[in-house]
Amino acid sequence: MIPKFRAWLKAGKIMLPVGEIDFDYEFAYLEEENGYRCERDFDEFDLMQFTGLKDKNDKEIFDGDIVKFTVTNGFNYVIDEDGVVTYKLGAFYVVNGLAEYLISNINTNEIEVIGNEFEN
Known part of the structure; x- marks a missing residue:
């Protein structure tokens, strides 16, 4: 799979x-809403990588997204949680x-993207 990003x-x-x-020259081409591409230096944006997963509404999940999810603890209690998707230690x-x-241990049918750390 080719890595996918948003900024x-x-x-x-x-x-x-x-x-x-372009990691050598430290810039990226961003796709503007009008269909044009703009060139931006790394210090002008924050980069977020696609996890390769989609939530229960078929929305792509990226690093930096705020998600609502369900976990079951050791006593079989179902707990609804909110959290931020973070990339570290290669996962x-x-x-x-x-x-x-x-994130790969959470059932994607029980994850919903509710925002991201920049807009919410």
């Missing part, structure tokens, strides 16, 4: 899909306070 453009405060990234996690859940 939070700091100045415009908008989320844009990433078309191309995607959902972090909620002190708890961390490996």
Whole structure:
């Protein structure tokens, strides 16, 4: 799978899909809503990577998304949680306070993207 990214453009405060990234020259081409591509330096945006997963509404889940999810603890109690998707140690996690859940261990039928850390 080819990695997929989106970018939070700091100045415009908008989320844009990433078309191309040049790590040598530290810029990316972002896909604007009008169909044009704009070139932005790395310091102008925050980059978020697609997890490869979709939520229960078929929405793509990215690093930085805020999700609502359900977990079952050791006593078979179902707990509804909110957390932020985070990439670390080579994997995607959902972090909620002190708890961390490996996103691949959560049933995607029980995950819903409710926002992201930049807009919400």
